[in-house]
Every structure is written in structure tokens, then in C-alpha cells.
Amino acid sequence: xxxxxxxxxxxxxxxxxxxxxxxxxxxxxxxxxxxxxxxxxxxxxxxxxxxxxxxxxxxxxxxxxxxxxxxxxxxxxxxxxxxxxxxxxxxxxxxxxxxxxxxxxxxxxxxxxxxxxxxxxxxxxxxxxxxxxxxxxxxxxxxxxxxxxxxxxxxxxxxxxxxxxxxxxxxxxxxxxxxxxxxxxxxxxxxxxxxxxxxxxxxxxxxxxxxxxxxxxxxxxxxxxxxxxxxxxxxxxxxxxxxxxxxxxxxxxxxxxxxxxxxxxxxxxxxxxxxxxxxxxxxxxxxxxxxxxxxxxxxxxxxxxxxxxxxxxxxxxxxxxxxxxxxxxxxxxxxxxxxxxxxxxxxxxxxxxxxxxxxxxxxxxxxxxxxxxxxxxxxxxxxxxxxxxxxxxxxxxxxxxxxxxxxxxxxxxxxxxxxxxxxxxxxxxxxxxxxxxxxxxxxxxxxxxxxxxxxxxxxxxxxxxxxxxxxxxxxxxxxxxxxxxxxxxxxxxxxxxxxxxxxxxxxxxxxxxxxxxxxxxxxxxxxxxxxxxxxxxxxxxxxxxxxxxxxxxxxxxxxxxxxxxxxxxxxxxxxxxxxxxxxxxxxxxxxxxxxxxxxxxxxxxxxxxxxxxxxxxxxxxxxxxxxxxxxxxxxxxxxxxxxxxxxxxxxxxxxxxxxxxxxxxxxxxxxxxxxxxxxxxxxxxxxxxxxxxxxxxxxxxxxxxxxxxxxxxxxxxxxxxxxxxxxxxxxxxxxxxxxxxxxxxxxxxxxxxxxxxxxxxxxxxxxxxxxxxxxxxxxxxxxxxxxxxxxxxxxxxxxxxxxxxxxxxxxxxxxxxxxxxxxxxxxxxxxxxxxxxxxxxxxxxxxxx
Numbered sequence: 079x080x081x082x083x084x085x086x087x088x089x090x091x092x093x094x095x096x097x098x099x100x101x102x103x104x105x106x107x108x109x110x111x112x113x114x115x116x117x118x119x120x121x122x123x124x125x126x127x128x129x130x131x132x133x134x135x136x137x138x139x140x141x142x143x144x145x146x147x148x149x150x151x152x153x154x155x156x157x158x159x160x161x162x163x164x165x166x167x168x169x170x171x172x173x174x175x176x177x178x179x180x181x182x183x184x185x186x187x188x189x190x191x192x193x194x195x196x197x198x199x200x201x202x203x204x205x206x207x208x209x210x211x212x213x214x215x216x217x218x219x220x221x222x223x224x225x226x227x228x229x230x231x232x233x234x235x236x237x238x239x240x241x242x243x244x245x246x247x248x249x250x251x252x253x254x255x256x257x258x259x260x261x262x263x264x265x266x267x268x269x270x271x272x273x274x275x276x277x278x279x280x281x282x283x284x285x286x287x288x289x290x291x292x293x294x295x296x297x298x299x300x301x302x303x304x305x306x307x308x309x310x311x312x313x314x315x316x317x318x319x320x321x322x323x324x325x326x327x328x329x330x331x332x333x334x335x336x337x338x339x340x341x342x343x344x345x346x347x348x349x350x351x352x353x354x355x356x357x358x359x360x361x362x363x364x365x366x367x368x369x370x371x372x373x374x375x376x377x378x379x380x381x382x383x384x385x386x387x388x389x390x391x392x393x394x395x396x397x398x399x400x401x402x403x404x405x406x407x408x409x410x411x412x413x414x415x416x417x418x419x420x421x422x423x424x425x426x427x428x429x430x431x432x433x434x435x436x437x438x439x440x441x442x443x444x445x446x447x448x449x450x451x452x453x454x455x456x457x458x459x460x461x462x463x464x465x466x467x468x469x470x471x472x473x474x475x476x477x478x479x480x481x482x483x484x485x486x487x488x489x490x491x492x493x494x495x496x497x498x499x500x501x502x503x504x505x506x507x508x509x510x511x512x513x514x515x516x517x518x519x520x521x522x523x524x525x526x527x528x529x530x531x532x533x534x535x536x537x538x539x540x541x542x543x544x545x546x547x548x549x550x551x552x553x554x555x556x557x558x559x560x561x562x563x564x565x566x567x568x569x570x571x572x573x574x575x576x577x578x579x580x581x582x583x584x585x586x587x588x589x590x591x592x593x594x595x596x597x598x599x600x601x602x603x604x605x606x607x608x609x610x611x612x613x614x615x616x617x618x619x620x621x622x623x624x625x626x627x628x629x630x631x632x633x634x635x636x637x638x639x640x641x642x643x644x645x646x647x648x649x650x651x652x653x654x655x656x657x658x659x660x661x662x663x664x665x666x667x668x669x670x671x672x673x674x675x676x677x678x679x680x681x682x683x684x685x686x687x688x689x690x691x692x693x694x695x696x697x698x699x700x701x702x703x704x705x706x707x708x709x710x711x712x713x714x715x716x717x718x719x720x721x722x723x724x725x726x727x728x729x730x731x732x733x734x735x736x737x738x739x740x741x742x743x744x745x746x747x748x749x750x751x752x753x754x755x756x757x758x759x760x761x762x763x764x765x766x767x768x769x770x771x772x773x774x775x776x777x778x779x780x781x782x783x784x785x786x787x788x789x790x791x792x793x794x795x796x797x798x799x800x801x802x803x804x805x806x807x808x809x810x811x812x813x814x815x816x817x818x819x820x821x822x823x824x825x826x827x828x829x830x831x832x833x834x835x836x837x838x839x840x841x842x843x844x845x846x847x848x849x850x851x852x853x854x855x856x857x858x859x860x861x862x863x864x865x866x867x868x869x870x871x872x873x874x875x876x877x878x879x880x881x882x883x884x885x886x887x888x889x890x891x892x893x894x895x896x897x898x899x900x901x902x903x904x905x906x907x908x909x910x911x912x913x914x915x916x917x918x919x920x921x922x923x924x925x926x927x
Contacts, residue, residue, distance in 0.1 A: 079110075079114050080252050080256060081255075082252060085115075085245060086118070088245065089218070092218070095216075095238070096211045096216065096232065096237050097237065097238050098219070098239040098240075099219050099225070099238065100112060100221070100241045100246075101219075101220075101221050101223070101224065101240065101241070102242060102243040102246050103243065103360050104281070105281025105311065106281070107246055108221075108246065109191075111246065112188055112190070112218060113127075116188065123184055123185065123186065124151040124185045124186070126147040126150065126153055127151070127188045127190065128188065130189060130191045130194045130195060131191070132194055135194075135195060135197035136197065137199045137200055140195075142174075144174055144187070148177070148178075148181075148185065148187065153181060153183075153185040154180075171206075175207065175212070181215065184215075185216065186217075186218060187216065188220065189217065189218070189219050190220045191220065191221070192220060192221035193221045193225075193357075195225075196226070201227065208227060209228075222358050223356060223357040223358055224357070224358075243358065246278075246280070248278040248279075248283060249278070250270065253283055256280070256283055258283070258287035258288045259272075259283060259284075259287045262287055275376065277375065279376070281307060282304055285303045304376050304380070305376075308360070308376060309380055312360060312377065313359075316359070320354070323350055324373075324381055325385055326341045326385075327341050328373055328377075328378045328381035329393060329396040329397055329400055329416075332371065333347075333372070334347075334351075334369045334371070335348025335369065336348075336403075338350070340399055340402075340403040341399055341403075348369065355371060359377075360374035360377040361373055362374075393419075394420045397419040398416070398420040398422055400412075401414070401415075401416035401420060401425070401429070411434075414426065414429060414434055423454070423457045423464060424460065426449075426467070427460075427463030427464040427466070427467050428463050428499075430446070430466075430467050430470075431501055431505050433545065436505075436548035436549065436552070447474045450470055450471045450474075451471050453468065453471075458484060459491070462491045462498065462506065465484050465487045466485075466488050466502070466506060468484045469484035469485050469513075470509075473509075473513065481513050482513055485509055485510055485514065492506060500538065501544075504531065504534070504543070504545075507531045507534075508531060508549065508552050511523075511528055511531070511556050512556065516556065516668060518706035518707070519670050519673075519708060519709055520707075520708055521563040521564045521670070521709045522560070524556055525560035525561060527556075528554075528560060531556075532550070532554065535553065547583065548586055551577055551581040551583075551589050554574075554593075555573075555574070555592055555593045555596075558574035558576070558593060559593075562603075563670055563710070564708075564711065565711040565714065567600055567603060567604065567915075568913055568914060570600055571600055571915060572881045574593045574597045574600065575593075575881050576881050577589065577593040578593040578597070587621070587626060588621070588626055588631045591617045591618075591620050591621045591629075591632055594614075594635070595632065596634060597613050598610045598611075598613035598614045598635060598638040599637075599638050602638060603747075604779055605779030605780045605781040606779075606919065607645055607780065607817045608817050611818070614635050614639045617635040628662055629662065630663055630664055630667075630668075631662075632662050633660075633667065634671060636655045636662060637655070640653075640655035640656045640659060640678045640682075642819075644678070644681045644682055644685055645781065645819035645821050646819050647685065647821040647824065649686065653682070656675065656679070656682075659671075659675060659678075669703075669704055669709075670707065670712060673699060673707065674712065676695065676696070676699040677696075677712070680696050680699075680719045684726070685824055687726075687824070689722075689723040690723070692719065693720055693723035697720070699716065717736065721733045721753050722825060725753070725756055725757060725825070726825065730757040730758075730760035731757070733753060733756075733757035734757045734761060737757075738754065747779075747782075748774045748777050748783070749779070749785075751770045751771075751773060752771065752782050752785045755771045755774070755786070755789060756785075759789060759792070764793060767793065768793070771786045771789055771790050774786040775809075778911065778916040778919035778920060780813050783813055784810045784813050784814050784822050785822050787806045787807070787809045787810035787813070788806070788823065788826055788831070789826075790802075791806035791810065792826065792834075795830070795833075800837070804837055804838050807835065807838050811835075866909070866926065867904075871901050871904055871905050872926065874887060874902060875905055875917075878905075878914055878917060878921075879918050879927065884898045884899055885898075905917055909921060909924075
């Protein structure tokens with residue numbers, strides 16, 4: 079015997095009250111438990127035991143046997159009772175009640191196998207007994223099913239102790255003491271697996287432990303004895319219709335009434351499930367899903383085996399019915415799993431593309447991969463949907479060439495198929511955009527494809543295309559990213575913010591992460607390090623919260639983080655961010671992030687003073703770039719980094735030659751302007767350089783502005799304008815401190831920079847007490863915020879940080895679009911901004927937003 083102290087203590091506590099119920103299905107060790115407890119407690123008081131059988135459904139048999147059990151236990155003295163045949167039900171019960179009332183000391187009466195009782199007269203007599211129980215009687219009911227007694231009253235009064243299957247389930251230390259298990263001495267992991275499969279059911283533990291040796295470790299493989307026990311001891315005792323109900327509803331892991339109705343073609347499934355649960359036929363409620371039930375794993379295995387024997391081929395049909403039921407209720411993961419189990423690959427393909435492929439499009443692909451990989455490879459050419467499923471499997475596994483091949487197959491099948499489903503067409507378009515354009519770096523093609531997709535999506539309603547919002551979020555993100563890489567920052571900003579908002583609305587985490595990551599890059603392009611840092615933090619926090627911190631979509635965020643850390647002059651942090659980015663990108667990263675990673679390395683080399691190595695790396699990267707890569711913004715970044723290396727290596731004339739021809743067309747960015755200005759200063763063209771620096775110093779690009787102010791300080795110092803050089807270097811330091819970057823200072827002559835910084839420090843220390851407020855930096859003649867804009871202009875300004883168009887702003891303000899455009903031009907002029915984003919940044923600096 080295994081000593082089960084925790085259950086013995088529950089019985090001890092129970093017999094202090096009137097009724098204790100030990101209720102569970104067969105094989106849970108109910109009678110064994112109570113018998114062992116009774117044997118240990120017999121010295122503390124009389125314990126009577128009556129093992130019930132079908133014969134006790136006669137009051138003339140039941141009540142005299144109760145008296146006999148009490149007398150055998152020594153609770154009642156012997157007497158001359160008449161024969162049973164001479165007693166009617168009423169007189170038999172009256173004699174027992176009189177005897178119980180006369181009990182001198184408390185006595186425990188165990189009624190074992192209480193489920194054998196179904197006679198209304200016996201049950202009625204016990205009900206009367208429980209309504210006003212004798213003070214000395216302690217009743218212990220051992221039953222497989224819920225007794226037909228008014229126990230709810232006793233339960234409500236707190237006088238009912240219940241020991242159910244969850245209490246009887248063996249724990250690991252108890253299971254290890256079972257002789258059948260102890261003989262095998264299994265390792266802890268093996269024993270844990272056995273307990274998980276049996277859920278602590280002691281009969282199952284012993285039968286599986288004694289199973290044939292060829293099954294290997296405990297709990298692996300089918301043990302025929304377990305199935306035989308369950309089918310004979312549990313299922314065979316039920317009516318034939320109930321047995322068929324259990325067999326057909328054993329296909330899903332969990333079942334509810336409506337699902338049971340769908341699987342059986344009958345009604346009242348909920349009522350049957352609740353009845354089976356009350357009878358403890360190894361069916362339990364699912365705690366966190368009201369109305370749902372599940373069979374014990376071993377019983378479910380036995381029932382499924384019975385399907386194979388009795389209903390060949392029915393299991394696939396039942397899985398398909400379950401898949402259709404779950405799909406109709408938008409429980410797509412369950413629907414997909416059952417569709418795969420049914421082997422109906424065409425249906426699985428349609429269901430995947432219509433409802434689940436957005437998981438692949440948005441990067442959330444792990445849960446889907448295990449299902450799609452079950453589709454046989456020879457089925458991929460059967461339909462467009464199955465070809466897309468095959469492409470998704472190849473994409474998830476990292477086989478980019480195989481992905482492209484299956485997408486081309488899908489497109490070929492689509493051309494031959496009339497009436498292609500809208501969801502299939504959209505999925506094919508978005509996958510082509512992601513694989514055939516984004517991955518190879520064809521950014522103009524990505525913009526064109528996503529623009530076409532967004533236009534097509536406007537023709538559909540949500541009831542016509544259930545995944546419409548997901549498709550739109552992905553397409554917005556693809557277009558925003560494409561616009562960024564094709565050097566259209568203003569339009570990219572609008573689409574990326576729209577993508578982030580749309581993705582959050584539909585719960586597409588990785589799409590939102592990708593959009594935020596590109597927005598961080600965009601902020602870096604425009605010199606706003608603080609904003610970029612906030613966006614990177616948001617993207618990475620979101621990815622970590624949802625378990626996607628290692629996904630390929632976060633590579634851009636980590637590369638942006640690396641650039642930020644380079645700008646902050648924190649080399650170890652930048653190296654770590656680059657390492658994580660490379661790991662997330664995988665062995666075959668997309669073309670644009672791969673080249674961006676090279677750019678990060680080059681900036682790290684420049685920050686470390688290794689300009690020659692940086693220039694060599696950049697030139698090699700340009701030569702090795704794939705022919706498919708068309709990303710103008712990357713070309714500009716690479717050229718700018720190479721120009722910065724040239725400046726450090728004394729190649730100012732090469733920089734002038736590289737940029738000067740483009741200047742008349744006005745297409746240089748602030749960073750390129752300041753780089754060219756520094757080169758012009760180096761070759762002695764001071765006036766031309768000053769004109770360029772003046773354009774950058776007051777701009778919204780903080781990094782370029784700092785560089786311009788440092789260059790201005792150097793130029794002023796060289797010309798002997800001490801005050802101007804100190805003012806300029808002060809402005810550079812102030813902006814850099816506010817934005818939190820410092821690496822830009824390393825790109826200048828460190829000896830001269832140290833002299834300027836020392837001079838600034840000396841001047842400020844000696845003039846700080848001369849004025850309450852510090853002097854306004856030169857050129858900063860902006861009026862107070864309250865005098866900058868009119869009231870109507872401030873109304874329009876409030877809408878500039880949003881993604882609303884001028885027409886949409888006009889609609890919100892109830893004014894004409896021409897009026898809005900006129901106000902926007904006035905705002906730009908007054909704030910000294912050339913575009914919408916610069917106006918927003920400037921307005922924030924002035925406290926207007």
C-alpha cells in the first residue's frame with residue numbers, strides 16, 4: 079500500500095461532519111483509499127462497511143444490511159430481527175433509524191459502490207436520513223457517479239467533504255512508490271511523462287508500467303491493457319447510442335455541445351456531455367472554457383482506436399466536420415489543425431489563404447509552419463492556394479530560391495484559372511512583393527506592387543474579404559518601406575505611420591514592429607536621434623513582449639539602434655546591436671538590410687578613426703551589391719560615408735567633385751550639404767562653404783546642424799573671429815547634449831576642437847554671472863511662440879503631425895482646401911521650414927505643439 083497522508087487527512091476532517099463523498103471513475107483507487115484509511119483508524123471508533131450491489135435496490139435488503147454492517151463493526155448490539163421477507167420498506171427503514179438514533183458513540187458508515195443504487199425507495203429513505211441525520215452517524219459515500227441525493231444542501235451548509243479525481247490523482251512521489259513503477263525505477267523525466275499521460279490515474283499508472291517491454295520508456299506507445307480496461311469498464315457499461323456519441327466526439331481535444339452536435343448530427347450534445355461528466359466517465363470540464371469538456375487522454379486514445387476498427391475512414395470525415403465548425407466561428411488555428419488531420423489538402427489550402435496566410439505575410443508564422451509542412455510536396459502544384467502554402471513553408475525554412483519558384487508556379491496556375499478568389503489574388507500579390515521585390519532590393523518594384531494592391535483593396539468591404547484590414551496593414555508597410563528606400567521620406571513617413579496604426583488595430587505585431595523600425599531609420603535620416611531612439615525602443619519592446627525579438631523583421635530596428643549607438647560614441651553597444659541584427663537577418667538576409675549592416679560597420683570604423691578601412695569596405699560593398707538592388711537612399715548613405723572617409727584622409731577635392739555638380743539642382747540632403755561645405759572649406763572656398771552651412775545650421779536635422787556649427791566654429795576661428803567661433807561651438811554642444819549624440823565631434827581635428835571647447839568653457843564660466851539669461855545664439859532671431867502664427871494657422875498646425883491630407887484637414891476644419899494650403903505655406907515660411915516634417919519639428923522646438 080502507498081501511504082497517502084494528504085487524502086487520509088481529508089477523510090479525517092470529513093468524518094467530523096455528517097457526509098463525506100469520494101467520487102471518481104473506475105480505477106482511481108477510491109475503495110482502496112477508504113479501506114486503507116479505515117484499517118488505520120479502526121481503533122479510534124467503529125467503522126461499518128457495506129459493499130453495495132444490485133440486490134440493494136430493494137429497501138428490504140438495503141436497510142437490514144446497513145444494520146448488519148453496524149453490528150459487525152460493533153456499533154450496535156446484537157438483536158433478534160425478523161427475516162427480511164417479513165419487513166416492508168417503511169418498517170425496515172423505521173427500525174434502522176431507531177437503531178441509529180440509539181447509537182451511543184459516533185460511528186462511520188461506509189457505503190461502497192454507491193453508484194449501484196438507483197431505486198427511488200432506497201434513495202428516498204437515504205434522503206430522509208440526510209434531512210435530519212442522527213447526531214452520531216458519519217456517512218462516507220464511495221461512488222463512480224454523482225449520487226442522486228440532495229447533497230447540495232449539505233454542501234451549501236459547509237458540511238460536505240468531497241474527494242474527487244483531481245484529489246485522487248497520484249503525485250510523483252506517490253507514483254514512484256507503486257510496486258509496478260518502483261520495479262522499473264524510471265528516471266524523473268520518464269515518470270513525469272507517464273504522469274502527464276495518465277493524469278495520475280492509478281489504474282493507468284500500473285497498467286502502463288506493467289506494459290510490454292517493446293514499448294520502451296514508460297508511457298510511450300499503446301498499452302492494450304489500458305484500452306481494454308477503459309473500453310470494458312467505462313464505455314461498455316453505457317447505452318449503445320452514448321457509446322457512439324463518445325466515439326465521434328473524441329476527435330477534437332476539447333468538445334462543447336454545439337461541436338458535439340456537428341460531429342454526431344444529433345442535438346442535445348451539451349446535455350449528454352454534462353451527464354457523462356456527472357457520471358465520471360473520464361470526461362472533465364475545461365476550467366478556462368465554460369461549456370467545454372475533454373476526455374482523459376488515455377480514453378480519447380482508446381476511442382480513436384475504436385473509430386479505426388468500427389468506422390474505417392470516418393476519422394478524416396470527423397476532422398473535416400470539426401474544421402468547418404471551427405472555421406465558421408473564426409477559430410482558425412483549430413480549424414487548420416483539423417483540416418490537416420482530415421487530409422483534405424485542397425480545403426486546407428483554401429482555408430489557409432483565406433484566413434491564415436496573413437500570419438506569414440506579417441511575419442507571425444511559427445504556429446502556422448507546423449501545419450503547412452504536413453502538406454505533401456506533390457500537392458503544391460494542385461491549386462494556387464497549395465502552391466502558396468508550399469511557398470510559405472519554403473520561406474519559413476529559409477529556402478528563398480524555392481519560395482520564388484513556388485510563387486512563380488502559383489502565378490502560372492493563377493493565369494490558367496478563371497475566377498481566382500480575391501483572398502488568393504491578394505495573398506499572391508503581397509507575397510510576390512515581399513519575396514520577389516523586397517528581398518532582392520527592388521524598391522521601385524515594391525512601391526509599384528504595393529500601390530497596385532492598395533488600390534485594389536479599396537474596392538472591397540470587410541464582409542467580402544475577411545482579411546482586408548490585415549492585407550491593408552501589410553501593403554501600407556510595404557509601400558512605406560519602399561518609399562523610404564527610394565528616398566521619398568515625406569511620403570514614407572505618412573505610409574509607415576498609417577501602417578503602424580493599421581497593424582496595431584488588427585494585432586499584426588511584426589508588421590507594426592517593421593513599420594516602427596523603418597520610422598526610426600527615417601528619423602535618423604532626418605537627424606532626429608532622440609525620436610529615432612524612442613521609435614527603436616518602442617519597436618523592440620513590442621517585439622520582446624510578443625516573443626518576436628529574434629524574428630527577421632526586427633533586424634532593421636537593431637541596425638537603427640546600432641547607428642544610434644555609433645552616434646552616441648558607444649562602440650560596445652553598437653557592436654552588440656549589429657551582432658543581434660545580423661543574427662536576426664539569418665544566413666540570407668534581404669538585400670537592403672544586408673547593405674545597411676555594411677554601412678553600420680563603416681560608421682563604426684569611421685568613429686574609431688580607421689577611415690581607410692571604412693572607405694575600402696564601402697567600395698567593396700558597392701562592387702558586391704546585387705544587380706537587383708535598387709535603393710537610392712542606400713546609394714546616398716554609402717556615398718556620404720565614403721565622402722566622410724575622404725575628408726578624414728585629406729581627399730576634400732574628391733568630395734567636391736562628387737557633390738558640386740549636383741548642387742544647382744538642389745537635391746542634396748543637409749548631411750551632404752555640410753559634407754560638401756567642409757570640403758569647400760578645406761580647398762579654400764570659404765564663401766561657398768558659408769552659404770551651404772547657413773542653409774543647414776537652422777534646419778531641423780540636428781546631427782547635420784551640429785556638424786555645420788562645428789564647421790562654422792572652425793572656419794571662424796581660422797579667420798580670427800573668436801566670439802563667433804565660441805558662439806558656434808556652444809550651439810553645437812547644446813544641440814548635441816539635448817539630442818544625446820557625440821560621435822560627430824570625432825570627425826574633426828581633435829586638437830583644434832579641444833582648444834575651442836576650452837575657450838568656450840573659460841568664457842562661459844566668466845560671463846555666467848554677468849547676465850540672468852544666456853545670450854541668444856547668433857542668427858536665432860525667432861519671435862516668441864505667441865507671435866509666430868495666427869490663430870487659424872495654429873489650428874492647421876495641430877493637424878500637421880497626423881497622416882491627414884490637406885483635403886482631410888479642410889474637412890475637419892470646415893474650410894476650403896485652398897485655404898488650408900495657403901495656411902500651410904504661411905506656416906512653413908514663418909517657421910523657416912521647407913516641408914511638413916520640418917515645420918512640425920520647428921513648432922515643437924518653439925513650444926507650439
